[in-house]
Amino acid sequence: xxxxxxxxxxxxxxxxxxxxxxxxxxxxxxxxxxxxxxxxxxxxxxxxxxxxxxxxxxxxxxxxxxxxxxxxxxxxxxxxxxxxxxxxxxxxxxxxxxxxxxxxxxxxxxxxxxxxxxxxxxxxxxxxxxxxxxxxxxxxxxxxxxxxxxxxxxxxxxxxxxxxxxxxxxxxxxxxxxxxxxxxxxxxxxxxxxxxxxxxxxxxxxxxxxxxxxxxxxxxxxxxxxxxxxxxxxxxxxxxxxxxxxxxxxxxxxxxxxxxxxxxxxxxxxxxxxxxxxxxxxxxxxxxxxxxxxxxxxxxxx
Amino acid sequence: xxxxxxxxxxxxxxxxxxxxxxxxxxxxxxxxxxxxxxxxxxxxxxxxxxxxxxxxxxxxxxxxxxxxxxxxxxxxxxxxxxxxxxxxxxxxxxxxxxxxxxxxxxxxxxxxxxxxxxxxxxxxxxxxxxxxxxxxxxxxxxxxxxxxxxxxxxxxxxxxxxxxxxxxxxxxxxxxxxxxxxxxxxxxxxxxxxxxxxxxxxxxxxxxxxxxxxxxxxxxxxxxxxxxxxxxxxxxxxxxxxxxxxxxxxxxxxxxxxxxxxxxxxxxxxxxxxxxxxxxxxxxxxxxxxxxxxxxxxxxxxxxxxxxxxxxxxxxxxxxxxxxxxxxxxxxxxxxxxxxxxxxxxxxxxxxxxxxxxxxxxxxxxxxxxxxxxxxxxxxxxxxxxxxxxxxxxxxxxxxxxxxxxxxxxxxxxxxxxxxxxxxxxxxxxxxxxxxxxxxxxxxxxxxxxxxxxxxxxxxxxxxxxxxxxxxxxxxxxxxxxxxxxxxxxxxxxxxxxxxxxxxxxxxxxxxxxxxxxxxxxxxxxxxxxxxxxxxxxxxxxxx
Numbered sequence: 042x043x044x045x046x047x048x049x050x051x052x053x054x055x056x057x058x059x060x061x062x063x064x065x066x067x068x069x070x071x072x073x074x075x076x077x078x079x080x081x082x083x084x085x086x087x088x089x090x091x092x093x094x095x096x097x098x099x100x101x102x103x104x105x106x107x108x109x110x111x112x113x114x115x116x117x118x119x120x121x122x123x124x125x126x127x128x129x130x131x132x133x134x135x136x137x138x139x140x141x142x143x144x145x146x147x148x149x150x151x152x153x154x155x156x157x158x159x160x161x162x163x164x165x166x167x168x169x170x171x172x173x174x175x176x177x178x179x180x181x182x183x184x185x186x187x188x189x190x191x192x193x194x195x196x197x198x199x200x201x202x203x204x205x206x207x208x209x210x211x212x213x214x215x216x217x218x219x220x221x222x223x224x225x226x227x228x229x230x231x232x233x234x235x236x237x238x239x240x241x242x243x244x245x246x247x248x249x250x251x252x253x254x255x256x257x258x259x260x261x262x263x264x265x266x267x268x269x270x271x272x273x274x275x276x277x278x279x280x281x282x283x284x285x286x287x288x289x290x291x292x293x294x295x296x297x298x299x300x301x302x303x304x305x306x307x308x309x310x311x312x313x314x315x316x317x318x319x320x321x322x323x324x325x326x327x328x329x330x331x332x333x334x335x336x337x338x339x340x341x342x343x
Numbered sequence: 344x345x346x347x348x349x350x351x352x353x354x355x356x357x358x359x360x361x362x363x364x365x366x367x368x369x370x371x372x373x374x375x376x377x378x379x380x381x382x383x384x385x386x387x388x389x390x391x392x393x394x395x396x397x398x399x400x401x402x403x404x405x406x407x408x409x410x411x412x413x414x415x416x417x418x419x420x421x422x423x424x425x426x427x428x429x430x431x432x433x434x435x436x437x438x439x440x441x442x443x444x445x446x447x448x449x450x451x452x453x454x455x456x457x458x459x460x461x462x463x464x465x466x467x468x469x470x471x472x473x474x475x476x477x478x479x480x481x482x483x484x485x486x487x488x489x490x491x492x493x494x495x496x497x498x499x500x501x502x503x504x505x506x507x508x509x510x511x512x513x514x515x516x517x518x519x520x521x522x523x524x525x526x527x528x529x530x531x532x533x534x535x536x537x538x539x540x541x542x543x544x545x546x547x548x549x550x551x552x553x554x555x556x557x558x559x560x561x562x563x564x565x566x567x568x569x570x571x572x573x574x575x576x577x578x579x580x581x582x583x584x585x586x587x588x589x590x591x592x593x594x595x596x597x598x599x600x601x602x603x604x605x606x607x608x609x610x611x612x613x614x615x616x617x618x619x620x621x622x623x624x625x626x627x628x629x630x631x632x633x634x635x636x637x638x639x640x641x642x643x644x645x646x647x648x649x650x651x652x653x654x655x656x657x658x659x660x661x662x663x664x665x666x667x668x669x670x671x672x673x674x675x676x677x678x679x680x681x682x683x684x685x686x687x688x689x690x691x692x693x694x695x696x697x698x699x700x701x702x703x704x705x706x707x708x709x710x711x712x713x714x715x716x717x718x719x720x721x722x723x724x725x726x727x728x729x730x731x732x733x734x735x736x737x738x739x740x741x742x743x744x745x746x747x748x749x750x751x752x753x754x755x756x757x758x759x760x761x762x763x764x765x766x767x768x769x770x771x772x773x774x775x776x777x778x779x780x781x782x783x784x785x786x787x788x789x790x791x792x793x794x795x796x797x798x799x800x801x802x803x804x805x806x807x808x809x810x811x812x813x814x815x816x817x818x819x820x821x822x823x824x825x826x827x828x829x830x831x832x833x834x835x836x837x838x839x840x841x842x843x844x845x846x847x848x849x850x851x852x853x854x855x856x857x858x859x860x861x862x863x864x865x866x867x868x869x870x871x872x873x874x875x876x877x878x879x880x881x882x883x884x885x886x887x
Binding site: 047048049050057059060063064067068070071074075078079081082083085086089090091096097098099100101102103104107108111112115116119120122123126127129130131133134182183184186188190193194195196197199200201202204222223225226227228229230231232233234235236284285317319320 | 404405408478482484485488490573574577578579580613614615616618619620621622644645646648649650652653656657660661663664667668670671672674675677678679680681682683684692693696697700701704705707708711712713714716717719720721781784785786788789790791792793794795871872873874
């Protein structure tokens with residue numbers, strides 16, 4: 042927040058600020074080396090340009106002294122960066138004792154967040170202020186990567202493995218802050234990898250607790266919840282745009298309700314023109330009410 | 344050779360298709376990989392065109408994924424590696440060490456034909472409409488689950504190309520160890536030969552790991568083994584370890600010979616001996632060894648314990664040192680020189696040193712585990728390795744193409760035109776790849792066809808740069824083909840006044856067995872310059 046930070050996004054956690062400190066140090070060191078090397082290169086090219094075709098340079102074959110100098114100096118600089126980085130790694134890797142765990146599950150192509158009381162949210166992560174939040178990250182299908190640029194942190198979501206990192210929001214981050222599409226998938230995972238994004242909402246303690254309690258009991262059969270929970274819009278657009286699956290726009294004009302329902306519960310029964318079978322999993326465990334709500338929603342997209 | 348009678352002109356078939364002459368095989372490698380370069384380049388232009396707007400629909404998602412998969416695969420396996428080791432290595436190594444040919448000429452021809460076959464197998468995926476979309480890394484489980492024959496063709500191509508590399512590596516190693524001319528001691532070998540030797544060892548030891556990795560992909564897919572199937576106790580991370588155990592050293596396969604080319608060109612046009620011959624030669628060996636110990640720096644966020652990255656961070660930092668040593672030695676070679684600005688010299692000095700330095704320095708950010716937690720798998724990485732592989736390897740290839748063009752063809756390229764294309768490449772490279780650092784820092788991951796609209800301008804600069812590079816590459820072809828037929832004939836066998844055997848002891852172009860009589864080597868390869876001035880840095884007691 043504030044100050045020159047090399048064009049990086051605002052750092053919202055203390056860890057992010059520490060990492061930026063390291064980034065800054067490496068930046069200034071490399072800048073000095075960059076100016077030195079490019080400056081000498083340009084200077085030598087200009088200064089020693091040949092004016093007479095047959096002129097020879099000096100017959101200098103090398104210098105042990107020079108070799109030692111330009112081996113040792115970079116080595117010392119790199120040791121410095123290495124030691125600083127290693128210390129930071131242990132700090133980041135060691136979580137505090139009191140952590141609030143949120144389970145993050147990547148799937149083609151959506152993020153699921155499960156809170157300790159069993160409540161789940163999709164496409165939007167609620168984060169409590171004043172708590173150490175530990176993300177426990179895994180995947181349902183292929184490898185994804187859970188990246189939040191504002192936290193300077195990512196870990197791959199690997200099937201069969203649990204990765205984790207812990208964040209604590211910095212004091213000055215205001216409750217109510219929304220970060221749209223700042224949860225990013227950083228590991229290539231297929232056709233909608235680019236759009237495997239989620240929002241972050243930062244709540245104060247009280248707001249968060251009441252939200253997470255309400256979320257647990259909320260009956261989630263409304264179209265929006267069902268669509269998010271199942272990641273439908275990862276492959277189906279609602280505006281006629283092309284994607285991995287057919288767009289929903291105008292679908293109701295072409296097919297009746299039974300066809301649409303069948304396409305959800307048994308997608309390989311009939312394949313829309315231009316698409317391959319086997320792309321879409323069967324959503325046959327949806328309850329009747331959820332299914333109806335989704336179909337009704339699709340029918341509104343004319 | 345026949346002592347009497349007219350030598351009957353050979354048919355094209357005998358002359359080229361059946362040839363086992365290392366020079367002709369080198370030329371075939373060069374022309375074939377140049378064709379592949381344009382296909383890979385077209386894929387890059389498509390990618391950048393899609394990314395000129397945040398939400399554009401130039402390509403469908405799957406086409407975009409196929410484009411970056413083919414771009415990476417072609418540029419690495421069908422352009423940079425075969426061009427450097429296949430074309431330059433084949434043409435130059437035997438002549439530079441004073442040999443009549445490679446140790447195993449027929450195996451050499453086999454390497455070329457396998458390379459061509461591997462390329463065709465990969466391109467066959469266009470014919471059957473199953474272009475792979477798994478990324479050049481082909482991580483499971485995604486790659487195993489991908490549809491169609493794309494992955495199968497990709498794996499088959501990688502296997503064939505790998506076999507070609509291994510055979511070529513064995514050939515180079517045996518040739519360099521056994522076929523050097525009298526007096527050509529190891530410490531008199533041109534630095535390109537050193538570079539090529541180290542590269543061959545990397546290929547020989549690394550490629551089998553890649554072959555193993557991609558084979559397990561096929562087994563999982565078709566024989567239902569469980570290397571990477573989590574449900575049956577497999578682990579997808581194992582593939583990444585195997586893959587990077589080859590593919591990080593592969594980066595050095597692409598860079599070390601490029602450094603060798605630069606080391607050949609710099610002294611000739613600076614009219615000075617190379618500064619620190621042994622430092623440059625042995626640092627290649629160091630890079631080759633250390634290159635096998637850094638692979639997991641591609642996996643800091645892949646699910647390893649974070650502190651398990653520390654040893655790999657340390658090795659990655661150490662490997663920066665021999666690279667820095669080379670840069671400083673090249674700079675010292677320029678110091679006190681008499682520098683002639685020719686196209687190859689511009690590419691080697693301002694081009695290679697100027698751009699590769701940015702690639703190397705940006706690598707320090709990514710090598711530090713905490714910074715990599717943020718920047719891994721972002722456009723910052725794309726910027727970094729393109730400065731290395733384009734700003735480094737590609738630019739060195741261009742330097743080498745211009746430098747040896749008169750020797751190989753007997754005609755001179757168009758100098759002014761060449762310098763013009765140098766500036767196009769130089770500006771284009773910076774316009775394309777520098778913005779990528781900013782994109783990654785601002786939050787753009789790699790391999791995406793959609794991005795946040797705030798990043799539009801930066802992306803458009805990169806796209807503009809890529810068009811400049813594309814244009815420069817067309818000019819390159821014009822220069823090559825025009826000069827090939829209409830270029831000024833070279834009157835001297837050594838137009839640059841160089842000191843290595845391919846210039847001093849062969850005709851232009853070299854005859855079938857390179858030398859009339861085996862050369863006897865009595866000095867080191869870069870004997871330029873006049874007596875050193877008093878009090879200079881040269882305290883090694885070596886004088887010209």
